[in-house]
Amino acid sequence: MSNKMVDITLHIDEETTHRDREGFRDVLFAMPGVMGASYHDEQPHLMIIEYDPDVIVPKEFIVTAEQHGLHTELIGM
Helix, strand or coil: CCCCCCCEEEEEEECCCHHHHHHHHHHCCCCCCCCEEECCCCEEEEEEECCCCCCCCCHHHHHHHHHHCCEEEECCC
Protein backbone atom coordinates (compact mmCIF):
# COMPACT_ATOMS: atom_id res chain seq x y z
CA MET A 1 0.00 0.00 0.00
CA SER A 2 1.18 3.48 -0.85
CA ASN A 3 1.91 6.13 1.76
CA LYS A 4 0.93 9.05 -0.46
CA MET A 5 -1.69 11.42 0.78
CA VAL A 6 -3.18 14.40 -0.98
CA ASP A 7 -6.29 16.40 -0.31
CA ILE A 8 -8.95 18.04 -2.37
CA THR A 9 -11.95 20.19 -1.59
CA LEU A 10 -15.36 19.05 -2.72
CA HIS A 11 -18.02 21.75 -3.16
CA ILE A 12 -21.55 20.49 -2.48
CA ASP A 13 -24.20 22.51 -4.34
CA GLU A 14 -27.21 21.50 -2.26
CA GLU A 15 -28.20 22.80 1.14
CA THR A 16 -27.45 19.93 3.51
CA THR A 17 -28.06 19.34 7.18
CA HIS A 18 -25.41 18.36 9.68
CA ARG A 19 -26.85 14.83 9.59
CA ASP A 20 -26.63 14.75 5.76
CA ARG A 21 -22.97 15.80 5.90
CA GLU A 22 -22.17 13.23 8.58
CA GLY A 23 -23.76 10.49 6.49
CA PHE A 24 -21.92 11.49 3.33
CA ARG A 25 -18.65 11.76 5.25
CA ASP A 26 -19.16 8.19 6.50
CA VAL A 27 -19.72 7.03 2.91
CA LEU A 28 -16.46 8.68 1.85
CA PHE A 29 -14.56 7.11 4.77
CA ALA A 30 -15.71 3.68 3.59
CA MET A 31 -14.13 4.16 0.16
CA PRO A 32 -10.77 2.46 -0.46
CA GLY A 33 -7.92 4.97 -0.34
CA VAL A 34 -9.80 7.64 1.62
CA MET A 35 -7.92 8.55 4.79
CA GLY A 36 -9.98 11.51 5.92
CA ALA A 37 -13.01 13.60 5.18
CA SER A 38 -13.93 16.69 7.14
CA TYR A 39 -16.18 19.72 7.03
CA HIS A 40 -17.22 22.62 9.23
CA ASP A 41 -20.83 23.50 9.88
CA GLU A 42 -19.90 27.15 9.27
CA GLN A 43 -19.05 26.23 5.65
CA PRO A 44 -21.60 23.51 4.87
CA HIS A 45 -20.88 23.45 1.14
CA LEU A 46 -17.22 22.43 1.50
CA MET A 47 -15.75 19.06 2.38
CA ILE A 48 -12.02 18.31 2.44
CA ILE A 49 -11.09 14.78 1.45
CA GLU A 50 -7.67 13.25 2.13
CA TYR A 51 -6.89 10.29 -0.08
CA ASP A 52 -4.20 8.14 -1.66
CA PRO A 53 -4.00 8.97 -5.39
CA ASP A 54 -2.51 5.54 -6.09
CA VAL A 55 -5.75 3.94 -4.84
CA ILE A 56 -8.56 6.28 -5.88
CA VAL A 57 -9.08 9.13 -8.33
CA PRO A 58 -11.00 12.32 -7.44
CA LYS A 59 -13.69 11.66 -10.06
CA GLU A 60 -14.90 8.84 -7.78
CA PHE A 61 -15.93 11.42 -5.18
CA ILE A 62 -18.20 13.14 -7.69
CA VAL A 63 -19.70 9.83 -8.82
CA THR A 64 -20.32 8.80 -5.20
CA ALA A 65 -21.94 12.16 -4.43
CA GLU A 66 -24.24 11.78 -7.44
CA GLN A 67 -25.22 8.31 -6.22
CA HIS A 68 -26.31 9.99 -2.99
CA GLY A 69 -28.31 12.74 -4.70
CA LEU A 70 -25.66 15.47 -4.42
CA HIS A 71 -24.26 17.70 -7.13
CA THR A 72 -20.61 18.56 -6.54
CA GLU A 73 -17.50 20.07 -8.06
CA LEU A 74 -13.85 19.55 -7.20
CA ILE A 75 -11.91 22.60 -6.09
CA GLY A 76 -8.12 22.75 -6.29
CA MET A 77 -7.48 20.45 -9.22
